[in-house]
Amino acid sequence: MPRYYFHLDTSSGQAKHTGIECADLKEAIQNAEAIASQLREGNPIDKIAGRHVVVSDAAGNVVKRVPVIPMQ
Numbered sequence: 001m002p003r004y005y006f007h008l009d010t011s012s013g014q015a016k017h018t019g020i021e022c023a024d025l026k027e028a029i030q031n032a033e034a035i036a037s038q039l040r041e042g043n044p045i046d047k048i049a050g051r052h053v054v055v056s057d058a059a060g061n062v063v064k065r066v067p068v069i070p071m072q
Helices: 025-042
Strands: 003-008 052-056 062-067
Touching: 003 025, 025 052, 025 062
Parallel strands: none
Antiparallel strands: 003 052, 052 062
16 A cells, blocks of 8 residues: 655655555545644644645655645
8 A cells, every 4th residue: 555644734844754554545635634624623723724734655746735724
């Protein structure tokens, strides 16, 4: 299974992570959406507005950006 890495776009560079093995990109996006949901629950709006959970593949390519606060 491919490995995907997740970080906030506010990070000062991508940290070294072990990543998460996912069946496919769809599952990786679902994980990113779950991370975004957790961030919404645990942080004030002004700290997360305009932020994204960035999903990268094993080669370091950004494959998806999931907004922490979804557009309505």
